[in-house]
Amino acid sequence: MSAAETSASLRPESLPDAAGHFGPFGGVYVPETLMTALKELGEAYDAARRDPVYQEELNRHLKEFAGRPTELYFAERLTQHCGGAKIYFKREDLLHTGAHKINNALGQVLLALRMGKTRIIAETGAGQHGVATAAVCAKFGLQCVIYMGAVDMERQALNVFRMRLMGAEVRGVEAGQKTLKDAVNEAMRDWVTNVRDTHYILGSALGAHPYPMMVRDFHRVIGREAKAQILAREGRLPDEIVACVGGGSNAIGVFFDFLEDAAVRLIGVEAGGRGIVRGEHAARFEGGKLGVLQGSKTYILQNPDGQIELTHSVSAGLDYAAIGPEHAYYRDTGRISYAYACDDEVMEVFQLCSRLEGIIPALESTHALVEGLKRAKALPKDKIVLVNLSGRGDKDVNQVAKLLGVTLR
Numbered sequence: 001m002s003a004a005e006t007s008a009s010l011r012p013e014s015l016p017d018a019a020g021h022f023g024p025f026g027g028v029y030v031p032e033t034l035m036t037a038l039k040e041l042g043e044a045y046d047a048a049r050r051d052p053v054y055q056e057e058l059n060r061h062l063k064e065f066a067g068r069p070t071e072l073y074f075a076e077r078l079t080q081h082c083g084g085a086k087i088y089f090k091r092e093d094l095l096h097t098g099a100h101k102i103n104n105a106l107g108q109v110l111l112a113l114r115m116g117k118t119r120i121i122a123e124t125g126a127g128q129h130g131v132a133t134a135a136v137c138a139k140f141g142l143q144c145v146i147y148m149g150a151v152d153m154e155r156q157a158l159n160v161f162r163m164r165l166m167g168a169e170v171r172g173v174e175a176g177q178k179t180l181k182d183a184v185n186e187a188m189r190d191w192v193t194n195v196r197d198t199h200y201i202l203g204s205a206l207g208a209h210p211y212p213m214m215v216r217d218f219h220r221v222i223g224r225e226a227k228a229q230i231l232a233r234e235g236r237l238p239d240e241i242v243a244c245v246g247g248g249s250n251a252i253g254v255f256f257d258f259l260e261d262a263a264v265r266l267i268g269v270e271a272g273g274r275g276i277v278r279g280e281h282a283a284r285f286e287g288g289k290l291g292v293l294q295g296s297k298t299y300i301l302q303n304p305d306g307q308i309e310l311t312h313s314v315s316a317g318l319d320y321a322a323i324g325p326e327h328a329y330y331r332d333t334g335r336i337s338y339a340y341a342c343d344d345e346v347m348e349v350f351q352l353c354s355r356l357e358g359i360i361p362a363l364e365s366t367h368a369l370v371e372g373l374k375r376a377k378a379l380p381k382d383k384i385v386l387v388n389l390s391g392r393g394d395k396d397v398n399q400v401a402k403l404l405g406v407t408l409r
């Protein structure tokens with residue numbers, strides 16, 4: 001029996017195990033100097049999640065500051081356009097700061113306060129996690145340092161300005177490719193040095209234990225709400241749920257409470273970039289190999305020598321060489337299936353959704369939408385496809401205009 005088959009019978013709630021493993025994936029692959037910090041964090045989180053006072057406070061801020069619950073929205077004109085299954089959106093794009101990221105930022109900042117930390121650090125790629133973290137730090141009066149690759153800072157200058165407006169210090173990273181992976185390295189270096197007063201808020205379901213579990217738990221609210229909402233509205237569960245997968249936090253968040261509903265198909269969508277050619281995409285399940293990156297064992301895009309492969313996607317938030325370990329696990333058990341969407345399809349559907357629904361989706365979320373529309377077309381009218389709209393596209397309009405050859409001024 002394979003490892004995946006043995007563990008397929010495990011309840012989702014029992015994963016990861018105490019050492020942070022999802023079957024053969026996950027774990028804690030970090031330097032000795034970080035082991036103590038991760039252990040302290042794991043224990044603090046364990047106590048917090050059992051504490052009704054912490055949970056109540058988190059729920060209050062999710063409502064008052066972030067804007068939860070988010071709507072479950074029937075996308076009527078896209079449904080008509082496809083002519084098949086009913087399409088629903090889970091509107092995470094309506095959250096404060098524009099994406100699901102604030103669910104995790106709030107959870108971790110409240111945890112850091114419990115732990116007596118006064119300084120917050122985080123990495124950011126496109127800047128969405130940095131903006132969410134900066135906002136929550138401003139709210140709670142915490143010092144905030146965001147690490148961001150120098151290349152990303154240039155591409156996402158507006159988000160750099162937003163973070164600075166909210167009082168965060170944004171530090172440019174000049175190492176490596178000067179993008180997300182390099183920013184994570186820099187943040188980990190900072191954490192090793194300043195662990196006494198500093199908490200590191202990782203932005204996706206990635207990295208060493210307890211991060212993949214903790215970040216997942218903070219986003220489970222998406223699926224929990226969606227389940228209650230679709231039951232109230234349709235009197236039954238959806239047939240398929242589709243979400244985009246960068247590190248995997250919005251996807252595992254919306255999927256988790258449906259993992260044991262065997263009739264509900266769960267589909268994660270990776271970035272197919274310019275097509276499945278080495279260096280031109282970020283679809284880890286299309287040729288990625290088992291390896292260790294930034295603390296966790298999982299599928300990683302790497303060259304034959306084991307060096308991390310260059311990746312590309314039109315959406316910065318999906319442009320990362322590794323996938324969260326829990327996704328690797330459910331891919332191997334077969335419970336979640338994975339597809340990819342390419343840049344050109346994403347550009348089309350970005351415009352289609354804007355025109356037909358009056359909703360401009362994030363380029364990341366548009367990947368889920370591409371696959372969701374394909375599936376809705378192939379299904380009869382009495383079926384339901386739920387797409388997690390992880391964020392709004394305001395941050396992307398400059399880039400899209402440029403790609404379409406539109407001059408804004």
Ligand SMILES: *Cc1c(COP(=O)(O)O)cnc(C)c1O
Nearest residue numbers: 204246247248249250317364391
């Ligand atoms: C960051 C981001 C993603 C990708 O991150 P996950 O951890 O895979 O969810 C997806 N959508 C939006 C809008 C984002 O900002």
